[in-house]
Amino acid sequence: MNQQLLSLAIWLPILGAVPVFWAGSDRRDLVRWLALAVAVAGFLVTIPLYTGFDPKIAGMQFVEHAPWIPRFNVQYFLGVDGISMPFILLNAFITVMVVLAGWDVIEEKQAQYMGAFLVMSGLMNGIFSALDGVLFYVFFEASLIPMYIIIGVWGGPNRVYAAIKFFLYTLLGSLLMLVALIWLFLESRGSFNILDWHQLQIGMKPQILIFIAFLVSFAVKVPMWPVHTWLPDAHVEAPTGGSVVLAAIALKLGAYGFVRFSLPIVPDAAHYMANFMITLSLIAVVYIGFVALVQTDMKKLIAYSSISHMGFVTLGFFIFNQLGVEGALVQMISHGFVSAAMFLCVGVMYDRVHSRQIADYGGVVHTMPKFAALFVFFAMANSGLPATSGFVGEFMVILGAIKANFWLGFLAATTLILGAAYTLWMIKRVVYGPVGNHHVAEMQDLSSREFLFLALLALCVLAMGLYPFPFTEVMHASVDNLLKHVAVSKL
Amino acid sequence: MLNNFVMPDLYPAAPEIFLLLMSFLVLFVDLFFGATHRWMAAMLTAVSLLGAALITLVTSDPQPVLTFSGMFIDDMLADFLKLMTYFAVLMMLVYSRQYLADRGLDKGEFYLLVIYATLGMMIMISAANFLTMYLGLELMSLSLYGLVAIDRNSTRCTEAAMKYFVLGALASGLLLYGMSMVYGATGSLELGGVAQALYQGQSEKTVLVFGLVFIVAGIAFKLGLVPFHMWIPDVYHGAPTAVTMFIGSAPKLAAFAMALRLLVYGLLGLATDWQKMLLVMAVLSIALGNLAAIAQTNIKRMLAYSAISHMGYMVLGLMSGMVAGKIDPFTATNAYSSALYYTVAYVLMSLGAFGAVLLLSRAGYEAENLEDFKGLNKRSPWFAAMMLIMMFSMAGIPFFIGFFAKFAVLLAAIKAGYVIVAVIAVMFSLIGAFYYLRVVKLMYFDAPVDSAPITAGLDVRVLFSLNGLAVAGLGLFPNEVMMICTTALLRSV
Numbered sequence: 001m002n003q004q005l006l007s008l009a010i011w012l013p014i015l016g017a018v019p020v021f022w023a024g025s026d027r028r029d030l031v032r033w034l035a036l037a038v039a040v041a042g043f044l045v046t047i048p049l050y051t052g053f054d055p056k057i058a059g060m061q062f063v064e065h066a067p068w069i070p071r072f073n074v075q076y077f078l079g080v081d082g083i084s085m086p087f088i089l090l091n092a093f094i095t096v097m098v099v100l101a102g103w104d105v106i107e108e109k110q111a112q113y114m115g116a117f118l119v120m121s122g123l124m125n126g127i128f129s130a131l132d133g134v135l136f137y138v139f140f141e142a143s144l145i146p147m148y149i150i151i152g153v154w155g156g157p158n159r160v161y162a163a164i165k166f167f168l169y170t171l172l173g174s175l176l177m178l179v180a181l182i183w184l185f186l187e188s189r190g191s192f193n194i195l196d197w198h199q200l201q202i203g204m205k206p207q208i209l210i211f212i213a214f215l216v217s218f219a220v221k222v223p224m225w226p227v228h229t230w231l232p233d234a235h236v237e238a239p240t241g242g243s244v245v246l247a248a249i250a251l252k253l254g255a256y257g258f259v260r261f262s263l264p265i266v267p268d269a270a271h272y273m274a275n276f277m278i279t280l281s282l283i284a285v286v287y288i289g290f291v292a293l294v295q296t297d298m299k300k301l302i303a304y305s306s307i308s309h310m311g312f313v314t315l316g317f318f319i320f321n322q323l324g325v326e327g328a329l330v331q332m333i334s335h336g337f338v339s340a341a342m343f344l345c346v347g348v349m350y351d352r353v354h355s356r357q358i359a360d361y362g363g364v365v366h367t368m369p370k371f372a373a374l375f376v377f378f379a380m381a382n383s384g385l386p387a388t389s390g391f392v393g394e395f396m397v398i399l400g401a402i403k404a405n406f407w408l409g410f411l412a413a414t415t416l417i418l419g420a421a422y423t424l425w426m427i428k429r430v431v432y433g434p435v436g437n438h439h440v441a442e443m444q445d446l447s448s449r450e451f452l453f454l455a456l457l458a459l460c461v462l463a464m465g466l467y468p469f470p471f472t473e474v475m476h477a478s479v480d481n482l483l484k485h486v487a488v489s490k491l
Numbered sequence: 492m493l494n495n496f497v498m499p500d501l502y503p504a505a506p507e508i509f510l511l512l513m514s515f516l517v518l519f520v521d522l523f524f525g526a527t528h529r530w531m532a533a534m535l536t537a538v539s540l541l542g543a544a545l546i547t548l549v550t551s552d553p554q555p556v557l558t559f560s561g562m563f564i565d566d567m568l569a570d571f572l573k574l575m576t577y578f579a580v581l582m583m584l585v586y587s588r589q590y591l592a593d594r595g596l597d598k599g600e601f602y603l604l605v606i607y608a609t610l611g612m613m614i615m616i617s618a619a620n621f622l623t624m625y626l627g628l629e630l631m632s633l634s635l636y637g638l639v640a641i642d643r644n645s646t647r648c649t650e651a652a653m654k655y656f657v658l659g660a661l662a663s664g665l666l667l668y669g670m671s672m673v674y675g676a677t678g679s680l681e682l683g684g685v686a687q688a689l690y691q692g693q694s695e696k697t698v699l700v701f702g703l704v705f706i707v708a709g710i711a712f713k714l715g716l717v718p719f720h721m722w723i724p725d726v727y728h729g730a731p732t733a734v735t736m737f738i739g740s741a742p743k744l745a746a747f748a749m750a751l752r753l754l755v756y757g758l759l760g761l762a763t764d765w766q767k768m769l770l771v772m773a774v775l776s777i778a779l780g781n782l783a784a785i786a787q788t789n790i791k792r793m794l795a796y797s798a799i800s801h802m803g804y805m806v807l808g809l810m811s812g813m814v815a816g817k818i819d820p821f822t823a824t825n826a827y828s829s830a831l832y833y834t835v836a837y838v839l840m841s842l843g844a845f846g847a848v849l850l851l852s853r854a855g856y857e858a859e860n861l862e863d864f865k866g867l868n869k870r871s872p873w874f875a876a877m878m879l880i881m882m883f884s885m886a887g888i889p890f891f892i893g894f895f896a897k898f899a900v901l902l903a904a905i906k907a908g909y910v911i912v913a914v915i916a917v918m919f920s921l922i923g924a925f926y927y928l929r930v931v932k933l934m935y936f937d938a939p940v941d942s943a944p945i946t947a948g949l950d951v952r953v954l955f956s957l958n959g960l961a962v963a964g965l966g967l968f969p970n971e972v973m974m975i976c977t978t979a980l981l982r983s984v
Binding site for chain 1: 931973
């Protein structure tokens with residue numbers, strides 16, 4: 001059983017989606033409970049990945065190896081290390097939240113909605129555990145299909161534009177990656193094994209070209225400035241669940257790609273391009289932070305805040321020290337919880353008032369005190385308050401950056417001010433003050449279901465902020481190994 | 492001379508002979524029972540195809556066999572392509588049964604022409620001589636011209652048939668002219684003989700290349716490559732959907748065989764020359780096909796332009812057999828098998844896509860506009876999902892067969908050193924993804940305009956479902972078909 005844990009984590013939600021689809025949208029209770037059962041089962045099977053994980057081993061664990069397409073030596077090769085394992089848990093956890101969040105709100109085609117998220121969850125587990133280039137690519141691209149449907153069917157008024165933009169933008173990047181993967185296959189004399197590629201000697205010029213091909217693909221996904229424009233559109237139009245999955249998991253795929261592909265396969269190019277990457281990251285942190293400040297739509301604001309936070313992640317990767325990389329990974333997980341929670345909070349308000357405009361609210365604390373408490377807490381986490389998870393990652397990255405270069409750290413640290421500014425200003429306008437209008441006056445406080453998922457997330461955020469050791473412990477050996485590997489030139 | 496006549500070995504040509512004999516039977520049955528029992532001709536055609544498939548399997552020989560004084564070849568490649576052809580034609584017959592019956596087109600002529608067209612394809616697939624190739628091509632083409640015009644009351648059909656005939660005749664003429672040039676230069680009509688002569692290098696190069704240009708033009712016309720693609724949109728659009736489905740499926744296999752036999756088995760010595768020609772046409776086809784498809788509102792026309800771009804990708808694989816002017820058997824087999832795999836995958840997807848059009852059509856109504864797909868998810872989630880699979884597969888999104896077809900072709904192209912071409916090809920497939928996405932958007936995001944229930948018969952429903960599942964299933968397990976394609980090529984001349 002231990003041998004097939006990863007396969008189980010991938011295929012259980014995907015196959016579990018079949019009865020959900022089959023149940024049809026007319027039997028709502030059956031669909032919801034079935035989807036919840038599959039999501040919870042999907043989460044439970046990932047827990048042994050953490051409990052059975054040996055943090056001392058830097059290499060891959062829970063490895064599964066089988067031929068898939070012998071014609072091209074493509075393997076069904078799965079495995080996780082300390083870098084990828086936490087994301088599988090995060091993903092499975094968020095899927096449960098998403099199913100809960102869509103419980104009452106989604107009235108149309110609920111079976112397809114739940115099914116699409118379950119499929120999506122399985123595919124993303126596949127991305128994080130694939131160790132074969134083609135397998136990775138296949139999961140990476142297939143995950144576009146459910147998200148395209150989710151945004152397009154259950155999205156807002158401009159959903160068609162947002163869905164197509166999302167799909168084509170992401171496809172643009174991944175197609176170039178496909179060419180790079182095939183090139184690596186030929187260069188390594190017929191291997192799609194990512195671990196083999198880590199050892200492959202590559203000249204400088206091809207390294208840079210491969211780096212760029214990967215960069216386009218992952219930068220779109222992260223998203224990095226200036227290829228981030230699809231994200232605000234997708235977030236604003238997507239249903240709450242879609243935004244949650246996009247922000248919490250899908251954005252991490254790009255950053256994960258950097259650690260799994262770009263850094264170890266082409267380390268020299270990564271060093272060569274580091275300044276460029278750091279510049280882009282800082283632009284994302286500072287400039288996008290300012291952009292977030294002027295947003296009037298809450299979802300857009302959180303979307304820009306996500307871009308800014310992800311800029312922190314890429315910054316952490318490209319300063320090449322332990323603190324930076326680990327901080328970036330912690331930041332990714334923390335952002336997974338916090339952004340998911342923020343989008344869920346906006347979703348909760350949207351379900352009541354059907355508006356995402358900041359101006360349409362005011363004084364929510366008077367009508368929804370429980371909700372306001374949680375919302376403020378998540379906002380604090382989003383702006384990096386100590387004792388929340390948001391602080392840990394940012395602090396580590398800033399320390400790492402200062403180690404590399406003081407001014408780098410200084411610029412990066414402005415995020416603490418900017419993040420606090422745009423998040424708290426939004427909170428001030430939405431939560432505090434007098435009751436804004438009669439819609440706000442009629443708002444009901446959290447239902448027990450809503451309270452459940454928000455409280456669970458709050459618990460995670462708090463736990464990670466107070467005691468991040470369980471998270472950093474599993475990463476430590478793998479990150480160490482990665483950095484050692486990246487430091488060795490392949491030329 | 493007559494004294495020297497030796498009875499040729501008929502065994503390798505048994506499927507062709509069987510199908511020819513069966514065509515007479517269909518003719519007679521239709522003559523006597525056609526008015527009262529229309530289903531008999533259709534049934535008999537299906538039985539003939541199944542019989543031919545059985546004979547092909549039984550007479551299959553791992554070693555290539557030449558017969559009719561070296562004019563006809565039976566090898567594994569031929570057997571495989573023929574089996575795929577029967578399969579595609581059979582699927583077309585099932586898909587179109589109700590469509591034809593609703594429109595009164597299920598006449599004996601239809602089935603007879605289908606049999607002859609199939610016979611023509613089989614001869615093309617097995618041709619080992621310029622003349623056999625031409626014979627098969629003409630038999631196929633003339634039957635197809637007739638099929639396009641089968642609905643004689645429709646001016647659109649007649650117009651399409653006229654265009655097809657005039658342009659097709661021109662292409663056949665070009666091909667024949669090119670063949671005569673090559674014959675003049677090498678003194679042989681046999682593909683093996685031509686290859687031999689080219690290998691010895693005694694022939695006049697100018698005449699050869701001159702002939703090659705015409706031959707390549709003829710092939711490009713049949714494949715529908717830019718700039719010989721003009722007929723495709725008009726014929727696809729104008730022909731009855733059942734016939735469009737036929738033209739868009741099995742003949743692609745025959746055209747692939749023609750390209751492979753003529754260019755690789757015959758004119759390999761001129762590979763440096765035809766590689767460049769194919770490269771230019773492949774890139775132009777991918778570009779123009781994908782760009783023009785965006786502007787279409789009629790799904791048959793859209794699929795026509797998509798066919799042009801798909802054949803461009805296929806040819807990209809076909810021309811990648813040579814690396815830096817040298818042909819290494821391993822690389823070459825890889826490249827040709829990627830093209831073969833692409834063709835097989837395309838035929839399967841194309842049948843499915845046109846199958847959806849037939850599925851939504853009903854008596855007196857052609858569901859051929861993109862609008863007709865609006866809100867399909869509300870009318871039938873299952874069929875919408877199947878069509879979604881078909882569209883994403885054509886766009887080259889995994890886990891569907893279309894992705895692995897593109898993957899194999901790109902791999903071959905990059906191996907041959909065409910990295911830039913591969914990048915251009917994927918960039919255009921990004922553009923192409925847009926119009927496939929639009930179909931999905933219509934089905935899922937829009938409200939239905941046509942709320943009539945889907946009246947298609949059980950056979951069409953089941954076949955369409957199986958087709959969709961096959962496109963998905965062969966994407967999850969692509970190895971087997973890839974291996975079959977490679978083995979078929981390895982075991983041929």
